[in-house]
Amino acid sequence: MPVLKEPQPPPPWILPSLFAAFNVVLLLVFSALFFAFPCRWLAQNGEWVFPIVTGPLFVLTFFSLVSLNFSDPGILHRGSNEQGPMTVHVVWVNHRAFRLQWCQKCCFHRPPRTYHCPLCNICVEDFDHHCMWVNNCIGHRNFRFFMLLVLSLCLYSGAVLVTCLIFLLRTTQQLLYIDKVVAIVVAVAAAGFLVPLSLLLLIQALSVSAAERSCEGKCQYLQGYNPFDHGCTSNWYLTICAPLGPRYMAKAVWLQRVVEPDWAPVQNLHFPTCPSALSRPVLPGPGSCHQPPPLALHKPGKAPRGSGEAEAVQEFHTGLMLPLPQEVPR
Incomplete structure (x- = not known):
């Protein structure tokens, strides 16, 4: 049979x-x-x-x-294996610190305002929402x-x-x-x-x-300023008229590249202990009177103004790479 x-x-x-x-x-x-x-x-x-x-x-x-x-909504393609989830990346946007979150499916640390769409299975730069009417994500490039x-x-x-x-x-x-x-x-x-x-x-x-996104909570920046807000006129220019910048077709996101082997002490930044607060902005503690030393992740003026997160990265004041202990579970 x-x-x-x-x-x-x-x-x-x-x-x-x-x-x-x-x-x-x-x-x-x-x-x-x-x-x-x-x-x-x-x-x-x-x-x-x-x-x-x-x-x-x-x-x-x-x-x-x-x-x-x-x-193309602004797809950030698969990352490299050079960096892993055990490394902590911190970047500064307009005097506010952000801890980059590790994407387990795309294998790289997501830049600020980059989220993984479960329907499309991609990480989108400056993600706003997934539009079911067109079956596509809405992000920086579209x-x-x-x-x-x-x-x-x-x-x-x-x-x-x-x-x-x-x-x-x-x-x-x-x-x-x-x-x-x-x-x-x-x-x-x-x-x-x-x-x-x-x-x-x-x-x-x-x-x-107001430089807000649909996927973000309305009360996320309620207790502080929105670091992505450049004013009403500049927000409309950056969203509608500014150059989009190059596509991220490389093997890994350039934020992961180690430019200088500088290491900063852990006590300069105070990270939140609650897992749910990892994606929120992190402010320096009261004991830190200055920002950590820069990593020179980006040279101002090289990227076009208004290119989404690339434009925001232009304003990063510093970056950190803090090695986590090996015994810390993933």
Whole structure:
């Protein structure tokens, strides 16, 4: 008797990818219905302003959606075996110390604001959140595409809603049954997307102005200042207009490279004893009157301004590498 093989479940990336493709198809279907019925009728009656406005908005929305699907969020590729979890790395950002966390899956110490996405199984620089609508992480390299998508969707949904309402008002005395039904369906869908998208755009705008991230707790910097906040105008420039910088395609993150064999005494820094506080900023203790000696991990002016964490690393005042005792468990 032949042995029947059990059916294997589909790969975990199949359903999220199909959902992202479904969203693209949904945008195309509703746009086709809109341009084929209410927008066409208005254009035939001499009101060309509606297709002139909604046409470029559709192109911008479709371009930003497809670009965000295939964009690089700022992946930090697998690290090297030169450094291990037993080594402590401390970097300074705007007079605040951060202890770099070891990623067990990517095998390197993550820079500040870099997190490992469990859905994509990657570490993303300046991680904000994982967007299930496009099945991609939102990070340093594609955050501006995400903002462009949300803004264009809001404008496009509002323009479609206004166009459908004007079409229904102009055809009140006419028997256009199919056109009216399509206009009502498209208007309801546009209104349903417009409300949550407007709230999302407002929340993201406030987060950019305050240099916050969606994955971070709102009370993380409540008892102190946010070291990544450069002011509202500079925050928007660094997020939207600043150069992205080079991609991290090397074997390891350059933060792990030992440039100078300088060792600093442990008493200069006081690390938190609670495991949950390891990812939070660490401030020097009251007994330390000066910062630890620099490791020269970065020379200011070499990286382009505004390149996410690379820009933040430009402002590191010092770095530490403290060897842990060998008997300390992982």
